[in-house]
Amino acid sequence: QVQLQESGPGLVKPSQTLSLTCTVSGGSITTNSYYWSWIRQPPGKGLEWMGAIANGDRTYYNPSLRGRTSISRDTSKNQFTLQLSSVTPEDTAVYYCADDLGHWGQGTQVTVSS
Numbered sequence: 001q002v003q004l005q006e007s008g009p010g011l012v013k014p015s016q017t018l019s020l021t022c023t024v025s026g027g028s029i030t031t032n033s034y035y036w037s038w039i040r041q042p043p044g045k046g047l048e049w050m051g052a053i054a055n056g057d058r059t060y061y062n063p064s065l066r067g068r069t070s071i072s073r074d075t076s077k078n079q080f081t082l083q084l085s086s087v088t089p090e091d092t093a094v095y096y097c098a099d100d101l102g103h104w105g106q107g108t109q110v111t112v113s114s
Contacts, residue, residue, distance in 0.1 A: 002027040004097050004105035012091075012112050018084040022097030022105060029078045030055060033099035038071060038082045040093040041107075048093075053080055087112045 008020035022036070029036065037052040051061040053071045061069045065084070073080035084091060089112045098104040 002032055002099065002101070002103045004099065004103055006095060006097050006105045006108040008095075008108060008110070010109055010111060012087055012110060013114050014088055014112055015086055018082070018087050018091065018110060018112075020082045020095055020097075020108065020110070022080050022082075024078045024080075024099075029073060029080065030075050033101050033103075035060075035100040036071075036073065036080045037098050037100070038069075039096045039098060041096070042090070042093040047096075050082065050084075089113060 003025045005023045006020055012018045035052045035054050038050040039047050040050055041047050049062055050065060051059065051069050051071050053059050053073050059071050068085045070083040071080060091112050094107040094109050096104050096107045
């Protein structure tokens, strides 16, 4: 069964770049799904789709994030990565990675604070 696991720092300072990695196990990032996404949920708010990377490395981003998002993947490690630049406290959220077959990671809390 495909499993996804997020990893990265739990605390990031304002103006820095947040970097998270999603490690996929039980399947291949190149064949098991077409889109690999990042989604977040700020405290007390709903889910927000941030972006995705597709096979062929095409990327798609939520325009509301104003170009701060970058998603890439490392097929040799079966991982894909999120980078979010110029973070503010409003970027505090639980961050999830997911595929388009309904598999989600458990989520990782990221707090932006000085």
